[in-house]
Amino acid sequence: xxxxxxxxxxxxxxxxxxxxxxxxxxxxxxxxxxxxxxxxxxxxxxxxxxxxxxxxxxxxxxxxxxxxxxxxxxxxxxxxxxxxxxxxxxxxxxxxxxxxxxxxxxxxxxxxxx
Amino acid sequence: xxxxxxxxxxxxxxxxxxxxxxxxxxxxxxxxxxxxxxxxxxxxxxxxxxxxxxxxxxxxxxxxxxxxxxxxxxxxxxxxxxxxxxxxxxxxxxxxxxxxxxxxxxxxxxxxx
Numbered sequence: 001x002x003x004x005x006x007x008x009x010x011x012x013x014x015x016x017x018x019x020x021x022x023x024x025x026x027x028x029x030x031x032x033x034x035x036x037x038x039x040x041x042x043x044x045x046x047x048x049x050x051x052x053x054x055x056x057x058x059x060x061x062x063x064x065x066x067x068x069x070x071x072x073x074x075x076x077x078x079x080x081x082x083x084x085x086x087x088x089x090x091x092x093x094x095x096x097x098x099x100x101x102x103x104x105x106x107x108x109x110x111x112x113x114x
Numbered sequence: 115x116x117x118x119x120x121x122x123x124x125x126x127x128x129x130x131x132x133x134x135x136x137x138x139x140x141x142x143x144x145x146x147x148x149x150x151x152x153x154x155x156x157x158x159x160x161x162x163x164x165x166x167x168x169x170x171x172x173x174x175x176x177x178x179x180x181x182x183x184x185x186x187x188x189x190x191x192x193x194x195x196x197x198x199x200x201x202x203x204x205x206x207x208x209x210x211x212x213x214x215x216x217x218x219x220x221x222x223x224x225x226x227x
Binding site: 042045048056092094107108 | 146148156157163201207215216219220
């Protein structure tokens, strides 16, 4: 029974295109996150939503826009894709109450921009 | 500027022996530390955590030690098993920063049988 799921798992697209990655969690968590793992393997947070409200927005280009239709879903839309957007994107979720820091991750979406 | 550093890119250990993975941090605001394990093509999986008010937390074969004065933590795995072979990420968070996780670069652990 998948706790945090992401679709698609792989995404190959051309520069300039717009694409979306979907994330769903069935853990009943209030907070969801998007992380980017770049070519150097660093995992860096991009966004965090708590109960559909944006609470963390790191220095991410405006081309990236998260959308949370409800607290179980946090989708990531990327406009005008660039080569540097190629990375693995991970969705995660955590509970509101302690230990809220213990985040549960999805399997990742490998985005390749050609 | 990396606030969480894992200076050993890889570690190789014989099955049954102890694996010690190290992590250093620079930000004294961090108050919660976590270790995640990651297999290829999968997301990171939470392993064990420790609050800054403690210096040790144990869960089965896994023990995390925290030395606040040195801003250093370590993960001990005893005994190491081949299935422990994975990438281990150290992460830190602070309530002041909205509890976002700041990750180290990871250490690849290989347990040889």
